[in-house]
Amino acid sequence: MVATRTGDGRAAAVGDERDDARESRIARRVTIGTIVVLLLVALVQLELWPLTAFRLFSTVRTGDSSGLQLVAIAPDGTEQPLRLPGDQVFSTTGHQYPDLPHESAAVQRAKVRAWLVACGIDPADVAKVELVRTSRSADASGTPQVTGTKALLEVTP
Amino acid sequence: MSASPQVAGPLTRPGATRRLVDRADAALTAPGPWYRLLEVHTLVALVIGLRLAVRDWTRIADRPAVLTQHWTVVGWYPGSPPAWLLVALQVVGLLGVVLVVARYRGRLGFVVAWIAYVTLCAWWGSSGKVMHNDVLTVTGAFPLLFARPPARGETGSSVRFGWPPRAALAVMACVYLLTGLQKLRHSGLHWVFSDNMAWILRQGAVDRAGDLAAFVADHSWLAQGLAGGALALELTAPVWLAIRQTRWLFAVAALIMHTSIWWLLGIDYSAWVLTVAAVAIPMSLSADRPLLWQSRDRELVES
Secondary structure (H helix, E strand, O other): OHHHHHHHHHHHHHHHHHHHHHHHHHHHHHHHHHHHHHHHHHHHOOOEEOEOOOOOOOOOOOOEEEEEEEEEEOOOOOEEEOOOOOOHHHHHHHHHHHHHHHOOHHHHHHHHHHHHHHOOOOHHHOOEEEEEEEEEEEOOOOOEEEEEEEEEEEEOO | OOHHHHHHHHHHHHHHHHHHHHHHHHHHHOOEEHHHHHHHHHHHHHHHHHHHHHOOOOHHHHOOHHHOOOOEOOOOOOOOOOHHHHHHHHHHHHHHHHHHHHOOOHHHHHHHHHHHHHHHHHHHOOOOOOOOOOHHHHHHHHHHHHOOOOOOOOOOEEHHHHHHHHHHHHHHHHHHHHHHHHHHHHHHHHHOOOOHHHHHHHHHOOHHHHHHHHHHHHOHHHHHHHHHHHHHHHHOHHHHHHOHHHHHHHHHHHHHHHHHHHHHHOOOOHHHHHHHHHHHOHHHOOOOOOOOOOHHHHHHHHO
8 A cells, every 4th residue: 555655646746747847838938938929029010909019108299299180171161170989999090090191092982981970970961071180389388389281182072 | 367257257147147047937937826826817807807898899880891990810800890799709708707706617718708808809999099908918818828727626836826927927027118118219218308298298188187287297307207207117017026025016006107197198007007916916925825815725725
């Protein structure tokens, strides 16, 4: 019995050692692999969520800023800036504005129509939509002044 | 004789590196108590569960397909997913969390919850802006996918229980370090020693914090102090998280930093705070001290 128990004990100890060695290998592969991937993604500035370069507020802000805005223009010339719905899913589609001039005419039209509908505007009531860049400069008190506007693109919805 | 120190310098340098690597390896693969893995595994799963539960994921279905961007892991999916699929994923993910908490097929439950969470977050963020709100939770939880948490009645200390929480700590430290390094890479120390933070506050402050943001922005020493503190915290995260006694302090510092960002700018990094707490606080306790399991289980531990 003693011999058997000793044998069992040794077998269990060998099993534990094997298990520890296996877990150590997994630990190294997972930890080092994950960190290497994170570093490489940050280095090459890849953005393929959840892989990200972790650029959180990484550029310096100044008093000068510029932003893009879609403006719907009615047949009578009335202008109406598009205000996207406030929820995160929709409001962040505005980050696609910079890419709009580089899209095909069909995609530009489809996107503009989707934004108009989301803002509660019937595309049939709109003659054209302009993508406008507005530049602002703020004084020391932080009050922004518009320093220039430029229409970058015109889309007929 | 006089040459020996000159020779010893270059010769000992690789040895020192080797020793450092060996120490890091030994720290990663040292045995750990069963309850520590169970605590971190369960708490991170609960963070995932909370994020899954509180958001109306069906908003994704309302986004027109043409406005859906595909630079995510679910970019292969054409168009917008239907609402029923989003709700099904939410429910499946929450069931996964229940399995983890119930300690019934906890490993499978964690994987299911993580995949559901990643998928929904990827779709949520497919609007054109890189969203970082959930990325620390997703990344920090990744090593735990490979963990084998203790089954009911299984106790003791082993490599299997020890490494996953430490790997999660290492990955979190890496994430915070990268956020700091990217600021240095793209802006240098100008990020701190300029009007950068003042303009961030002036341009981005939410209405509730307008007066406070203006006050901070108008006092450059205060704005630069905030920026310096945030950058220092990010860059030193690996040190804070490597030392057991300072891990809980890092959790507190992260809470203060992310809460102030939320209060002033309205950006919700609560998932970062919760994830840091879920991993760093249990890992700040000494190995013989369970966080969640008391009395009867502790007797088991000590036996």
